[in-house]
Amino acid sequence: MKSSLRDRIAAISALLAPLVVALALTPLRTHLSSANLALLLVVVIVAVSALGNRAAGVLAALSSAVWFDFFLTRPYQRFTISHGDDITTAVLLLAVGVAVSQLAAHARKLKLITVTDARHLAHVHDTARLVQAGASPDAVVDQVCGQLVEVLGLQGCRFEYGSLLGRPPRLEQDGQVTVDRAHWDLDQDGWPPGEIELRASAGAHYLGRFMLLPAPGAVPPPLQTRLVAVSLADHVGAALDTAGPVLDG
Structure with missing residues (x-):
């Protein structure tokens, strides 16, 4: 119900x-x-x-x-x-x-928190197993895109390979959001307008980014949930790093 x-x-x-x-x-x-x-x-x-x-x-x-x-x-x-x-x-x-x-x-x-946390943990484990099994980067990207839509309550998600373009708002590794490198108060202001970048990296190497599109008027999820999203993007970074040449950024 x-x-x-x-x-x-x-x-x-x-x-x-x-x-x-x-x-x-x-x-x-x-x-x-x-x-x-x-x-x-x-x-x-x-x-x-x-x-x-x-x-x-x-x-x-x-x-x-x-x-x-x-x-x-x-x-x-x-x-x-x-x-x-x-x-x-x-x-x-x-x-x-x-x-x-x-x-x-x-x-x-x-x-509700317990059930939600268990579902998030299952997403991380599923993606880790996919990477360890040697799945193609495209398969990992597609799976994580769907997981990010569910975890963050997004309207859409897409992945960009290669070089960094522009300076969109960014979901950082600590789960916070920055706009033009300044901290954005999610609790007070909600999601920033437009797409939000979530980088997929391996160590210091930038390999691509997810472009996250929140649903209009959506309330940002708590920090713990945003850190789950960061962890999922890190798995994509690991898959890309293993599969091919690295782009520094």
Whole structure:
């Protein structure tokens, strides 16, 4: 399921699921304590938070607190609470629900980072094996171009063999971007306009460059991801260096 669709479903669930569960619990409100009823609503918050994002979890916590007040505390069907312990329970429900939503969202983010890092590492290993197997430079270039498009979220990628032409923005070996040899703030300014150069080198020898074209309005990936791109270009440099004459640049 795509993230945007999942988040929309989670937002709808955050509004409706606490209402449905609170209604289902109304026959039990005279048999169970307010604390136990609140715990059942916490389960709903956890489920919504696991499905959606942080905002959905917070919305589920607010919705749970509202419907807990309306249906499960005296006087019933009114947005007032007459018992002091019920007020405390409602406040704790909201606080615990918000905390749980933050933890669930953080866990979801960590899982995404882990999966993404594993995929990036697989790209590097695949390309290294291709180079070690003696594949042609063109085959390595084609594979890495496709990987760069995926890793960096590019609109396009092409490779230029031979001499350096012009002075386009450059993705450097440390993962930073320079424009006219000056540091470019990716976090503040996004990708610079036009194509961005990523050199394929072997030692001090310049062998060619990838010309990276970011998608319009795309957010630059984090430094760790950009370093993966640099590593992939280095494998191309190694393949070109092994295969033929070197061009100094």
